[in-house]
Amino acid sequence: MISAGEVVDVGRRVAAAYLLxxxxxxxxxxxxxxxxxxxxxxxxxxxxxxxLFSGPDLSATWSSIDRDGDSGSGSAELRDxxxxxxxxxxxxTQCVDLSxxxxxxxxxxxxxxxLEGEAWLNxxxxxxxxxxxxxxxxxxxxxxxxxxxxxxxxxxxxGDYTPFDSGIxxxxxxxxxxxxxxxxxxxxxxxDGVSFGTFxxxxxxxxxxxxx
Numbered sequence: 001m002i003s004a005g006e007v008v009d010v011g012r013r014v015a016a017a018y019l020l021x022x023x024x025x026x027x028x029x030x031x032x033x034x035x036x037x038x039x040x041x042x043x044x045x046x047x048x049x050x051x052l053f054s055g056p057d058l059s060a061t062w063s064s065i066d067r068d069g070d071s072g073s074g075s076a077e078l079r080d081x082x083x084x085x086x087x088x089x090x091x092x093t094q095c096v097d098l099s100x101x102x103x104x105x106x107x108x109x110x111x112x113x114x115l116e117g118e119a120w121l122n123x124x125x126x127x128x129x130x131x132x133x134x135x136x137x138x139x140x141x142x143x144x145x146x147x148x149x150x151x152x153x154x155x156x157x158x159g160d161y162t163p164f165d166s167g168i169x170x171x172x173x174x175x176x177x178x179x180x181x182x183x184x185x186x187x188x189x190x191x192d193g194v195s196f197g198t199f200x201x202x203x204x205x206x207x208x209x210x211x212x
Contacts, residue, residue: 037096038173041111041194044073053090053174057082060092067112067154067192075114075192080177083186090126090174091189095135096196099169107198110158111175113147114190122146122178123189127161133169146178154192161196171196 039049043062052060063077078091113123124146131137144159163171173196177187 036195036197037098038094038194038196041196042073043076043192047076047092050076050092050094052092055089058089058091063190065114065190067114073192075190076175077188077190078175078177079186079188080179081186088124088126088176088178090176092175093128094173095170096173097133097170098163099133101198107161107163107196108158109144109161109173109196110156111194112154112192113157114154114192115147116188116190117186118179120179121187121189123191124157124176124178126174126176128172128174129163129168130170130172131167135170135172139168 040047046062047060050060052058057080059077059079059081061077062074064071064074065077066073066075076092080089080091082089109125109127111125115121115123125144127142127144128135129139129141131139142161142163144157144161147155147157173194175189175191175194177189179187
């Protein structure tokens with residue numbers, strides 16, 4: 001006869017096996033991301049959903065150069081063509097509606113970046129925050145990590161993003177090139193795989209932690 005203790009032990013082993021199989025299945029299918037809130041972050045065919053920031057010396061074009069070498073996709077090739085234009089220069093932007101989202105739960109923002117130019121060239125994100133859902137009523141701005149030094153290889157910008165204000169309704173993602181005032185040359189940065197979303201911690205949610 002099987003004792004009650006043995007039944008509980010079997011149940012625990014079955015639950016542990018289920019978690020292991022689930023973990024392996026999810027690991028094989030990629031990161032546990034919620035769907036990215038960014039539209040056309042992979043730049044497969046064009047720069048649709050992205051808006052060029054105002055400025056006569058700025059350029060944003062679609063490039064067939066893809067971070068993964070995929071012939072069916074590409075990237076956003078952004079240029080600050082002003083000679084000696086220092087500081088941060090926003091090149092393209094996209095408004096993301098956050099209404100109905102959990103705020104201020106930390107989000108994750110990431111992208112792949114390839115730089116061409118002098119070694120002082122930098123690229124990064126700005127996240128401009130708005131109280132409405134259309135990026136009209138400005139609240140504040142948060143910057144993420146930057147990628148610096150011109151490099152022929154793709155690099156990663158990524159980091160946690162906690163909204164500046166719990167009452168925001170939208171954010172404007174701004175892809176930025178930074179160069180010093182005495183640079184004397186233009187700068188180029190290719191962006192690909194732009195992602196913005198929450199992380200789903202499925203395995204360690206309360207429904208598993210509270211089990212006997």
